[in-house]
Amino acid sequence: MSIPTDAHNMGYRKRQLFMVLSGIFLTNALLAELIGVKIFSGEAVFGLPGAQIPVLGATLDFNLTAGVIIWPIVFVTTDIINEYFGRDGVKKISVLTAMLIAYGFLVIVAATTLPPAQFWLDVNNQGPNGTAFDMDFAFNRVFRQGLGIIIGSLVAFLVGQLLDAYVFHKLKHLTGSKKLWLRATGSTLISQLVDTVVVLFIAFYLFGNWDLKTVLSVSVINYLYKFVVAVVLTPVLYLAHPIIDRYLAGDHAVPMDTFISKD
Numbered sequence: 001m002s003i004p005t006d007a008h009n010m011g012y013r014k015r016q017l018f019m020v021l022s023g024i025f026l027t028n029a030l031l032a033e034l035i036g037v038k039i040f041s042g043e044a045v046f047g048l049p050g051a052q053i054p055v056l057g058a059t060l061d062f063n064l065t066a067g068v069i070i071w072p073i074v075f076v077t078t079d080i081i082n083e084y085f086g087r088d089g090v091k092k093i094s095v096l097t098a099m100l101i102a103y104g105f106l107v108i109v110a111a112t113t114l115p116p117a118q119f120w121l122d123v124n125n126q127g128p129n130g131t132a133f134d135m136d137f138a139f140n141r142v143f144r145q146g147l148g149i150i151i152g153s154l155v156a157f158l159v160g161q162l163l164d165a166y167v168f169h170k171l172k173h174l175t176g177s178k179k180l181w182l183r184a185t186g187s188t189l190i191s192q193l194v195d196t197v198v199v200l201f202i203a204f205y206l207f208g209n210w211d212l213k214t215v216l217s218v219s220v221i222n223y224l225y226k227f228v229v230a231v232v233l234t235p236v237l238y239l240a241h242p243i244i245d246r247y248l249a250g251d252h253a254v255p256m257d258t259f260i261s262k263d
Contacts, residue, residue: 013248018085022093025077028070029097030104033153036067036203037145039218042225060217065200068222072229075192076236078164079184083237084244087165094161098154105150112140148207152199160195164188180241181234188230196223 042062043050053060081089116136124135164187171183200219204210210218 010248014084017244017248018081018089021077021081022096025074025081025093026097026100028073028077029157030100032067032071032074033101033104033150035069036065036153037142038066039063040066042221060220062221063218064222064225065218068225072226072233075164075188075226075230076184076233078161079168079188079237080240080244082165082168082187083180083184083241087169090161090165090168094158094165098158101150101154101157105154108143108150112143145208148203151207152202152204155202156195156199159198160191163194164191167191180237184237185230185234189227192226192230193223196226 040063041050042064050061078090081093116139121135125133127133167190168183168187171179171186175182197215197219200210200215200222204218205212205215
């Protein structure tokens with residue numbers, strides 16, 4: 001039985017869309033794991049002094065993990081995948097990403113246990129001010145610190161993504177094809193609260209040297225950042241929707257909700 005050309009083209013376009021969205025999702029998720037070991041000062045970026053806000057016995061500055069800079073791209077992409085491919089689409093890409101992160105974990109473990117070449121140590125044996133510098137120690141320190149983040153992220157990522165898909169799905173049943181802002185923002189805010197606390201607790205408390213006050217302080221700031229960005233990026237979903245619909249439709253005029261997953 002031959003497949004109608006129109007249906008074939010639409011199916012091809014939808015597969016291409018999933019590949020592009022998956023590539024964006026995977027790339028940013030993996031990069032966030034690698035750069036997440038760095039904690040930066042939000043105030044220092046703008047040349048401001050530390051906020052020093054007292055919260056529950058902790059002093060709150062705007063300190064964030066570098067990974068949160070690009071993490072909003074992940075949850076916006078999650079919402080688009082959820083919208084067009086349903087929970088199954090989110091589960092597939094989430095499990096694949098978790099497997100690749102685990103693979104990255106094994107590669108880092110192997111790389112940091114390799115004996116360093118002596119010439120590599122010799123040509124990198126001084127810091128900028130002429131002080132002694134151990135390149136192998138620095139390399140291992142950075143990447144092994146990331147191992148705790150990878151373990152924490154694997155747990156937080158899977159829990160957060162599955163929770164995001166579940167909440168999005170429930171809200172979609174309540175709203176239908178309307179109120180995209182509610183299901184996108186609502187699912188993100190709930191899932192990222194869990195993700196933020198879990199990853200920092202595992203990575204920096206269980207595997208690191210932070211106390212609970214520091215975990216709480218950085219968790220609050222990271223979540224506030226994600227909260228604000230989730231709201232700010234909501235219009236992106238509305239801009240992406242007609243563009244994706246036109247791409248999937250090709251030259252054919254179809255109702256706007258034709259391609260939306262009913263899951």
